Amino acid sequence: MRTLHIGLRVTDLPRSLEFYAAIGYEVVGTVPETPIGQLTMLKLPGDEFVAVELVHDGDPVEHGTDVSHLVVRVESMADTLDVLAGRLIEPVGPVRDHGRGMKTAFVADPDGRPIELVQWPAGHPDGMTAADCPEKGAGE
Template identity: 75%
Template sequence: MMRTLHIGLRVTDLERSLAFYKAIGYGVVGSVPDTPIGHLTMLKLPGDEFVTVELVHDAKPVERGTDVSHLVVKVESMADTLDALASHGIEPVDPGQKSEDGLETTFIADPDGRRIELVQWPPGHADGMTAADWPEERGESDG
């Protein structure tokens, strides 16, 4: 069986990035200081069983657009999350969207300018995206 393990994100300033990711709820699981690709710090959210983000610090500046489009994090309450982030000086980088069924999204940016989409699912939605989110594509192969 194959599954996505985590995403590795290059960061310019490890301490600044750790402070940011901790402020949005990630905790450090462990780190490996000396690897061929740099200092690795493994992170996970409290509700995750496994590491989902790996910060890679190699003392080189990160050029926006050369690493990842965006990371997506599920939140229980957009309003509560935005209030908590504001207390750490983290503000949305766009006005966000809200649908009639209760789906809410907005973007914040980490210290290297990487966009992180916050998603509040509508009531009754699964914890992640499933084929039910694309009913017109049912019957196609899972790949």
């Protein structure tokens, strides 16, 4: 088994598509009519598969009832924030430096959903591993 993608309800689809394109996502395809609304599939250029599904049914999204946050790996926090600033997207709060090259920052999508940007230290795997977790889960 593996996680396929996360579905996010959005209030204003064109505005959300513009935002997600600005942070690097590209549209893979759409499913115009489903029981839960129009679906738009997104992925980052380096991803092989869809990572995010935007779900638009015309109803407003109540922030805090759908998802905690999304996480996007970036090569350079400074370069990414410069590009986003040029697209009028500013971080929410300060950039945190966790030492040894790891940095994190948050931006918010048009529905107020937090997107965490992560710059891994040099040589770190592309994703999180058990080494990134101070405590292992139960049964491990």
